Amino acid sequence: EDQVTQSPEALRLQEGESSSLNCSYTVSGLRGLFWYRQDPGKGPEFLFTLYSAGEEKEKERLKATLTKKESFLHITAPKPEDSATYLCAVQAGSGGTSYGKLTFGQGTILTVHP
Amino acid sequence: DTGVSQNPRHKITKRGQNVTFRCDPISEHNRLYWYRQTLGQGPEFLTYFQNEAQLEKSRLLSDRFSAERPKGSFSTLEIQRTEQGDSAMYLCASSLIWGANVLTFGAGSRLTVL
Numbered sequence: 001e002d003q004v005t006q007s008p009e010a011l012r013l014q015e016g017e018s019s020s021l022n023c024s025y026t027v028s029g030l031r032g033l034f035w036y037r038q039d040p041g042k043g044p045e046f047l048f049t050l051y052s053a054g055e056e057k058e059k060e061r062l063k064a065t066l067t068k069k070e071s072f073l074h075i076t077a078p079k080p081e082d083s084a085t086y087l088c089a090v091q092a093g094s095g096g097t098s099y100g101k102l103t104f105g106q107g108t109i110l111t112v113h114p
Numbered sequence: 115d116t117g118v119s120q121n122p123r124h125k126i127t128k129r130g131q132n133v134t135f136r137c138d139p140i141s142e143h144n145r146l147y148w149y150r151q152t153l154g155q156g157p158e159f160l161t162y163f164q165n166e167a168q169l170e171k172s173r174l175l176s177d178r179f180s181a182e183r184p185k186g187s188f189s190t191l192e193i194q195r196t197e198q199g200d201s202a203m204y205l206c207a208s209s210l211i212w213g214a215n216v217l218t219f220g221a222g223s224r225l226t227v228l
Binding site for chain 2: 034
């Protein structure tokens with residue numbers, strides 16, 4: 001069974017204080033690893049997809065990296081508007097009926113204080 | 115296109131009543147997914163359609179839950195004889211079959227069972 005564990009559960013940062021969120025996973029045949037951002041009362045919003053170990057992607061103050069067992073979401077010089085829950089999810093398999101289904105972690109609640 | 119639309123956004127019902135949620139996906143997306151999210155947890159997969167065919171159902175989806183996607187367009191999720199444990203956010207997502215297969219989520223329908 002695919003499993004995703006995120007740490008820490010909650011992270012409080014001061015504005016400008018860089019840090020990283022961790023996503024550990026076990027999956028049979030990783031198709032892709034996804035990062036989403038979720039604001040209170042809203043659905044998850046897509047950030048990144050990573051497909052293979054060593055891959056990195058960046059968007060504004062966020063950079064996602066992938067190894068064979070975990071992914072990191074690095075936040076550089078965060079701002080209060082970066083406050084949200086960050087969700088990691090894996091997509092397994094190489095085709096068939098399960099293609100596309102995501103298995104999510106429990107999320108990391110990030111709060112950035114001004 | 116306005117993205118994935120879900121209605122109603124909030125539903126309060128009494129235990130034992132039936133409720134139905136509707137999801138209108140992005141028009142060109144062939145795949146449609148239902149997830150359930152409880153407070154402090156990541157979304158959990160419930161079921162998935164490719165066009166009008168329901169291809170996978172989670173063990174979480176008891177006999178009281180039924181989902182349909184007539185004509186491969188909008189989808190409905192019905193919960194019969196609601197229980198307090200059904201209280202959650204019900205999220206709908208859609209995606210293309212090919213390419214990056216990124217799931218685009220709606221804002222969700224929040225169910226409160228009294």
